[in-house]
Amino acid sequence: MYYAQRQGLGPWIKNNMKKGLDQLAQAFSLSFWQEKAKVAAFFPFYHAVEAEPQPHISPLYPLISPQQFEAELKLILAHFEPIDLGELLAWVEAGRPARKPFFHLSFDDGLSSCYHVIAPILLRLGVPATFFINGAFIDNKRLMFRHLAALIYSHLAAQKVLAPKDAKLLFSAGHAQEAELLAWADRIGCSVPDFLVQKQPYLKLEELRALQTMGFSIGGHSWDHPLYKKLSLEEQLLQTEKNQQQLALWLRQPIRAFAFPFTDHEVGLDFFDRSNLDLSFGGAGIKEEMQLGRHIQRFPMEEMRIRSGEQKLKSAFAYGSLLRSLGKSKIDRRKTARRLS
Numbered sequence: 001m002y003y004a005q006r007q008g009l010g011p012w013i014k015n016n017m018k019k020g021l022d023q024l025a026q027a028f029s030l031s032f033w034q035e036k037a038k039v040a041a042f043f044p045f046y047h048a049v050e051a052e053p054q055p056h057i058s059p060l061y062p063l064i065s066p067q068q069f070e071a072e073l074k075l076i077l078a079h080f081e082p083i084d085l086g087e088l089l090a091w092v093e094a095g096r097p098a099r100k101p102f103f104h105l106s107f108d109d110g111l112s113s114c115y116h117v118i119a120p121i122l123l124r125l126g127v128p129a130t131f132f133i134n135g136a137f138i139d140n141k142r143l144m145f146r147h148l149a150a151l152i153y154s155h156l157a158a159q160k161v162l163a164p165k166d167a168k169l170l171f172s173a174g175h176a177q178e179a180e181l182l183a184w185a186d187r188i189g190c191s192v193p194d195f196l197v198q199k200q201p202y203l204k205l206e207e208l209r210a211l212q213t214m215g216f217s218i219g220g221h222s223w224d225h226p227l228y229k230k231l232s233l234e235e236q237l238l239q240t241e242k243n244q245q246q247l248a249l250w251l252r253q254p255i256r257a258f259a260f261p262f263t264d265h266e267v268g269l270d271f272f273d274r275s276n277l278d279l280s281f282g283g284a285g286i287k288e289e290m291q292l293g294r295h296i297q298r299f300p301m302e303e304m305r306i307r308s309g310e311q312k313l314k315s316a317f318a319y320g321s322l323l324r325s326l327g328k329s330k331i332d333r334r335k336t337a338r339r340l341s
């Protein structure tokens with residue numbers, strides 16, 4: 001009750017309802033929830049799969065090990081048929097006809113484990129996928145501001161000098177604060193150029209090309225990963241197009257696919273009208289779009305707590321079924337467009 005008094009009753013009720021729903025979710029089978037939520041098409045996505053903690057990632061979300069990743073994929077394969085990006089586009093263009101439940105898997109940020117850890121597992125299990133890439137980071141030319149904040153955090157934590165106010169400052173820094181973060185790293189003796197050379201956190205161009213040769217699809221994830229709702233429409237289009245053109249120069253991708261960095265929340269219909277994408281993806285979970293036929297919501301497989309794939313999927317589908325019964329499973333972007341105009 002202390003929490004309720006401090007934070008107000010709203011969050012307390014919401015928090016306990018979520019806990020209650022989660023307990024209910026775990027009491028039934030995954031097939032039961034899949035049927036309840038009517039999940040005929042499932043779009044899970046990840047960032048990295050690593051056996052060891054990573055200083056630029058671990059403070060942001062828990063890393064999934066190769067063993068857990070493989071177990072999760074096998075679970076998904078038991079319930080859904082894997083399809084590639086071309087098949088997904090054909091399904092969308094055909095007006096989303098009824099078919100056997102399927103999934104399309106994707107990965108954001110172009111981290112090096114996509115090539116070294118993830119691709120071999122996918123090839124072994126016969127699972128196609130799309131990798132969404134930021135052109136600015138390929139070949140380890142720059143560290144994304146969020147990874148930079150996490151690296152500074154890890155550095156301070158390792159030196160046992162991490163103050164709570166530092167953590168708050170680091171994770172509230174935005175895309176526009178990259179220079180400040182670089183100066184901070186410099187001040188504490190954390191060399192970002194050395195980290196980029198030694199760690200090679202992102203894919204090299206030759207690895208990106210190899211992924212394509214292996215049969216995987218490559219899509220855009222913006223040029224350097226800003227939060228789109230903070231950009232003007234023109235900036236959103238520029239971030240997207242600069243990256244898509246760079247990818248086209250590198251790879252000649254047949255499908256113009258794009259996944260929003262962070263979130264598509266509060267991105268208006270104008271962006272979708274003008275960006276000329278074959279397919280685009282958000283990360284809002286088990287939800288659908290009211291106005292956009294070519295935009296797909298994905299489910300983030302990396303949660304703040306480590307749980308089994310089965311627990312995560314049960315929880316996601318149960319929540320999806322609750323939203324559906326409340327009539328809240330569809331995202332309406334007309335409101336966003338009105339509010340911004």
Ligand SMILES: [Zn+2]
Nearest residue numbers: 108109261262
């Ligand atoms: Zn991202």
